Amino acid sequence: MNQRMLLASVEYAKPTTLEDAVRLLSAHDGARALAGGQTLTNVMKARAAAPDVLVDLNGLEELRTIARTGDGGLELGSMVTLSELIRSSEVAEARPILGEVASQIADVQVRNRGTIGGNICSNDPTNHLPPLVAALGAMMTIRGGDGERTVTADEFFLGVYMTAVGPGELLTKITIPAAAGTGDGFASVTIGIDGTCICNAAATVQDGQARIALGCVAAVPLVLTSTAEDAAVRQAVSGAELDPPSDVHASADYRRHLAEIVAVRAVQEAAA
Amino acid sequence: MIEPVRGQRISVEINGERHERDVEARRLLVHFIRDDLDLTGTHVGCDTGNCGACTVIVDGIAVKSCMMLAVQADGAKVETVEGLAPNGELHPLQQAFSSFHALQCGYCTPGMLMSAKHLLDHNPEPTDGEIKRAIQGNICRCTGYVNIVEAIAAAAKGEVK
Numbered sequence: 463m464n465q466r467m468l469l470a471s472v473e474y475a476k477p478t479t480l481e482d483a484v485r486l487l488s489a490h491d492g493a494r495a496l497a498g499g500q501t502l503t504n505v506m507k508a509r510a511a512a513p514d515v516l517v518d519l520n521g522l523e524e525l526r527t528i529a530r531t532g533d534g535g536l537e538l539g540s541m542v543t544l545s546e547l548i549r550s551s552e553v554a555e556a557r558p559i560l561g562e563v564a565s566q567i568a569d570v571q572v573r574n575r576g577t578i579g580g581n582i583c584s585n586d587p588t589n590h591l592p593p594l595v596a597a598l599g600a601m602m603t604i605r606g607g608d609g610e611r612t613v614t615a616d617e618f619f620l621g622v623y624m625t626a627v628g629p630g631e632l633l634t635k636i637t638i639p640a641a642a643g644t645g646d647g648f649a650s651v652t653i654g655i656d657g658t659c660i661c662n663a664a665a666t667v668q669d670g671q672a673r674i675a676l677g678c679v680a681a682v683p684l685v686l687t688s689t690a691e692d693a694a695v696r697q698a699v700s701g702a703e704l705d706p707p708s709d710v711h712a713s714a715d716y717r718r719h720l721a722e723i724v725a726v727r728a729v730q731e732a733a734a
Numbered sequence: 735m736i737e738p739v740r741g742q743r744i745s746v747e748i749n750g751e752r753h754e755r756d757v758e759a760r761r762l763l764v765h766f767i768r769d770d771l772d773l774t775g776t777h778v779g780c781d782t783g784n785c786g787a788c789t790v791i792v793d794g795i796a797v798k799s800c801m802m803l804a805v806q807a808d809g810a811k812v813e814t815v816e817g818l819a820p821n822g823e824l825h826p827l828q829q830a831f832s833s834f835h836a837l838q839c840g841y842c843t844p845g846m847l848m849s850a851k852h853l854l855d856h857n858p859e860p861t862d863g864e865i866k867r868a869i870q871g872n873i874c875r876c877t878g879y880v881n882i883v884e885a886i887a888a889a890a891k892g893e894v895k
Contacts, residue, residue: 468760468762468765468781469760469761469762470760471740471758471759471760472740472759472760473738473739473740473759474738474739474740474742474759474803474805475736475737475738475739476736476805476806477736478736482735482736485735486736486738490738499801499802499803499806500783500801503762503783503800503801503802503803504782504783504801507781507782515738516738516759516803517738518803518805518806520806545795568871569786569870569871569872570796570849570852570853570867570868570870570871571786571789571796571797571798571849571871572783572798572801572871574795574796574797575795575797575798575801575802655870656867656870
């Protein structure tokens with residue numbers, strides 16, 4: 463029998479309740495949550511991760527919901543796919559930037575499987591959604607054996623590929639506050655249209671004040687505040703003394719330059 | 735209570751026909767389709783989720799079958815390129831690809847066709863821009879994109895002989 467394989471041997475479970483998912487993640491040291499699989503499957507092929515047990519979250523219907531909160535914000539289940547974000551009328555009404563940015567991620571097939579929770583939990587510095595949720599002031603709810611806790615983006619993003627979601631825990635929902643200000647913006651320079659970001663920035667503007675989150679320049683989204691004028695935004699970014707990585711796509715100097723450009727563009731969009 | 739398993743019996747409906755097999759948890763959907771079921775129309779191009787040659791439609795949505803486990807398709811309805819012409823009569827998209835010379839080597843074609851079918855299933859009258867974005871996840875190394883876009887547009891308009 464032809465047994466062509468790419469993945470190392472792994473155990474698999476598909477729980478249908480959150481309790482069972484958390485129990486499975488806690489019970490096995492080498493357990494990993496499998497969300498959309500658009501990163502994890504590839505990482506497993508490359509042997510960059512070798513989980514002993516995959517806990518498939520695709521059976522957890524309660525993580526697939528999109529709801530408006532009482533104050534007009536959004537409560538997004540972590541297993542909402544990027545395509546569902548793009549199509550959601552609730553998202554389009556409350557914070558349309560989420561759908562607009564989701565539609566720039568990779569391609570149709572990846573967006574059909576990839577999830578909002580997976581995108582922020584992987585916390586690849588080039589991902590789109592970590593800076594966006596940081597700029598929007600999102601709160602992340604994490605479920606573990608001892609119950610639930612809710613953290614800010616600042617507390618959530620800990621390092622490259624690292625978040626506050628610990629062993630035996632699970633990101634269950636992302637709560638986005640209602641739009642209070644003028645608007646939201648996002649800008650990026652990518653490798654090809656909708657490709658990997660070389661540098662990106664998300665911004666919100668309220669009463670002439672901008673809150674900016676820069677991606678691709680540090681291990682975690684870097685949040686800055688300034689007034690919304692172009693010159694002030696540039697000064698805020700240059701004053702942050704960024705130490706971004708150099709790679710084949712951009713030197714550190716060029717990324718520093720791009721950070722100013724994308725920050726100004728994101729703030730301009732938010733203020734428009 | 736569910737306990738992790740190294741493999742399980744799965745039941746998948748592919749192009750209207752139900753298949754039951756024992757598969758290891760690590761088996762990718764594309765290898766299940768190609769090697770277990772001998773439906774070799776679905777291609778493996780890159781194995782890294784970039785090229786889209788392995789695109790199939792699972793429960794109505796286009797996915798790259800090299801980035802999904804076979805066990806995850808348990809209970810699902812899958813459409814592959816073989817399902818486009820069940821009785822040997824070409825699907826309008828296939829006829830359009832032929833008429834517009836939308837392929838050279840043909841390696842990317844099954845994935846292109848499934849992405850195009852997914853587009854037209856959800857958006858029967860796409861603009862050229864929408865067509866280009868719909869095949870963004872499918873790479874053609876013969877670089878025949880112009881003819882591919884024209885073929886999909888013609889199929890959408892019913893202008894294929």
